[in-house]
Amino acid sequence: MNSHTLHTLLEFAFFYPLAMSLIWMSGGLIYFFRWERREPSRVKPPALPSYPLVSLIVPCHNESEHVRETLLQLAKQTYPCFEIIAVNDGSTDDTGEKLDQLMKEIPELRVLHLATNRGKATGLRAAALAAKGDFLVCVDGDALLDTYATHWLVMHMLESPRVGAVTGNPRIRNRSTLLGRLQVGEFSSIIGLIKRAQRVYGRIFTVSGVISAFRKAALHDVGYWNTDMVTEDIDVSWRLQMRHWEIRYEPNALCWILMPETLRGLWRQRLRWAQGGSETLLRYGPKLFRWRQRRMWMVALEYVVSLAWSFDMAVIVLLWLLGFVFQLPPSLHVPTFVPQWNGVVLGMICMLQFLISLMIDRRYEAGIGRNYYWMIWYPLVYWMLTTATSIVALPKAILKRKGTLAIWTSPDRGI
Structure with missing residues (x-):
């Protein structure tokens, strides 16, 4: 490695997040002024031409603590025609008993019991096959769905027969720690803004696994959810x-x-997300070279470049640490990690991105701006986490055997 190579690595580490921030901000603003600005928010949605039956699906595994709250909230949907299907995927706690009890309280509820833990994708497939509705709204077993959400999701399905899925807007409930507060800003300024921009540019990397709607005919066309992918939401989005x-x-x-x-x-959580993205890229990447898949090229390219950035950062950090132990030649010497002028510029752009996204998202969550202060820590915590998980996840995805059932475990649900 010569000095020119190191200079290239350092420039890539700086210019990639800078360029992507500008892309996400411009795309997010275009989306806002084109579709979002004139829409009412958090009020009664516009009337639909019809109200077809919608199946609300809740896959559950060891959700005893949250499932009652989730289903009672789900039953409050203002959409006039829906059923609820809860899937007990081999829970080892009393989730199954609570679901059976809830059927007595919620007339719209049906429960499917799977004898063993077969994974979220298997639960979703079972519910989709049992569903009576042509449209499915899928919600996690610990989530609280806004009462108007089904109405907003179905609206897109009725607008165009080519809409196969609609991803919703997840909001963070728990924010008692620094990590919780950072995720409030992340879901607004990173995830929300990226989805807005990707909608403008033509293709969305993934629906949100915690809240998404599907046209049943579209799922049938692609063979429903694959049971061997660690993130079934990314996989089905690409297909x-x-x-x-x-x-x-x-x-x-x-x-x-x-x-x-x-x-x-x-x-x-982030390791699973990173592994899921890598698995999807490895499985479907070769098929994207066809001209018919050209609209997916930018999504795949952005993910490949983000992986390259993670490895680039890892090399820079490694050289910086080695400099404390060995006398490295000048061509390999990384002098400091203290922000210089480029770090200040990147930080200012990052905070501008957070500001724009929070100003847009205040339509949906009053007082969200109070989390802006905490976002100064986001690059330190999450960029390092993204780098580490991407590096660890890639070989895991490469070595994973195709066909291995992707079962789930109960995640950390915060404090």
Whole structure:
């Protein structure tokens, strides 16, 4: 490695997040002024031309603590025609008993019991096959769905027969720690803004696994959810769009979720996300070279470049640490990690991105701006986490044997 190579690594580490921030901000603002600005928010949605039956699906595994709250909230949907299907996926606690009890309280509820833990994708497949509705709204067993969410999601399905899925707007419920507060800003400025921009640019990387709606015919077209992918939401999103189904983002479809607030829980969650992205890229990447898949090229390219950035950062950090132990030649010497002018510029752009996203999202969550102060810590905590999980996840995805059932374990739900 010569000095020119090190200079290139350092420039890539700086210019990649800078360029992506500008892309996400511009795309998010275009989305806001084109679709979002004139829409009412948190009020009664516009009337629909019809109200077809919708199946609300809740896969559950050891959700005893949350499932009652989730289903009672789900039953409050203002949409006039729906059923609820809860899947007890081999729970070892009393989730199954609580679901059976809830059937006496919620007339719309049906429960499917799976004898063993077969994974979220298996539960979703079972519920989809049992569903009577042509549209499915899938919610996690610890999430609280806004009463108008189903209405907003179905609206897109009725607007165009090519819409195969709609992803909602997850909001963080727990924010008692620094990690919780950082995730409030992350879901707004990173995840929400990216989905807005990707909707503008043509393809969305993934629906949100915690709140998403599907056209049953589209799922049938692609073979429903794959049971051997660690993130079934990324996998089905790519397959739907590769079959030329459209995926949309609906910010009014709010869903309040619990997220990890410990480093261990956060690591496990982000490692699973990173592995799922790598698995999807490895499985479907070769098929994207076809001209018919050209609209997926930018999504795949952005993910590949983000992986390259993670490895680039790892090399820079390694060289910096080695400099404390060995006398490295000048061509390998990383002088400091203290922000210089480029770090200040990157930090200012990052905070501008947070500001824009929080100003947009205040339509959906009053007082969200108070979390802006904490976002100064986001690059330190989450960029390092993204780098580490991406590096660890790639070989895990490469070595994973195809066909291995992806079962789930109860995640960290915060404090």
